[in-house]
Amino acid sequence: MDRPDCDPLLLERTYAQFPLVNRFVSGWRQVYVALIRPALPRNRTGTILDIGCGGGDITRNLFRWATADGFDVRVVGIDPDARAHDYAVRSAAKAGIDPTLLEFRRAASSELVSRGERFDVVVSNHVLHHLGPVELAGVFADTERLARTLAIHSDIRRRRSALVFFGLATLPLDRSSYIRRDGLTSIRRSFTADELSRVVRPEWHVYSPGLYRNLAVWHAPAALP
Template identity: 70%
Template sequence: MQRDIAAFEEMDSPDADPLMLERTYAQFPLVNRCVSGWRSVYLGLVRPALPRNRTATILDIGCGGGDIALALLRWARADGLSLKVTGIDPDPRAHDFASRAAAAAGFGPEELEFRRAASAELVAEGQVFDVVISNHVLHHLDPPALSGVLADSQVLARSLAIHSDIRRRRSALLLFGLATLPLAGTSFIRRDGLTSIRRSFTRDELARVLPRGWHAHAAGMYRNLAIWRREPPAGR
């Protein structure tokens, strides 16, 4: 199955139906709990990279409705860790939903901040975070934008960057299509999810587009992780 880079996700349209879009953001937590695998990524990669002697910081690029940022905070709190997560998304609709979700969850600005911004803006501000992440962002990007986000991530991350995305397989289309039948017509989740699978990379395709220092890792049956670690200074 060839990658379909021309396929367009309806929620990305500036004219997307507001009610359908709202429902899509509201359904993301359920879908991501089932398919994104962030709990294992947090336990195996993110948590070990967080400092214990101060408040750790995470940047979530393209945070959408903010459910991954909220999950990371809850897990860190349960582990007794002090953490602040910053979520950025240039889409004002995503920013509005995520900000409301943060308020409803009771997280204050010292723990969670959502900004309407792109990664390049934070680079220009001189911002730095312990860990930089994204979820389901890479397949949206054309080659120049992909290169830009990866380069920005290396500047913004003190120690680790992880971009998690779908791994394209025919069986993923079939299983996702069947599993999301109950959601058909209620939001953009099913249609855009199938489009996302068609737009996504195989592990080998992702490895070919990653710059030096990045590694493509196949996580589970249907996940790709693009991982970058900052090398310690020479002599240490």
């Protein structure tokens, strides 16, 4: 998927299939209820940033869940890939979501830092395993500067059984998209909980909810505005 010359039709189908896959493997509804919802303000407009949002399905879900819970919220999804950005914008438009409340930008986290932007909650899904050591350190540092209250980077937890189960479950999708190939590659590249604990910055904590997830979580010091 990351290759600039990948088949555009297969890539489009991959973005379209991500909501189904993420519904079963990402666990974001539980993360929203347990961590994000308590961190959103009730007395003003809350803000959420999704770094590396891809086709935007997690971003859209966070917006829907927060508004359904009565929050006045603005959600921004960023991704440097023009193809992902285009798909995310089109999908939000088809869903009839106000682009002033759910915004997608073609950008990297460092660009938002340079503009001095801040968000109550900053998240990412399946981004960490794509990054080299320098990029990884940069994203963690950017996140701390962007998040007022809470940051959560969710990623795959590498286990041999994950390769087996995911490979079997996605066999029907093998030729219709990049889901299976990209997913198996991502599992191989991902961290164990111990490995992720060794690369996060101080004050971050790594949790492993379930067999195949890692959460790197950071709470802003209380003294910060």
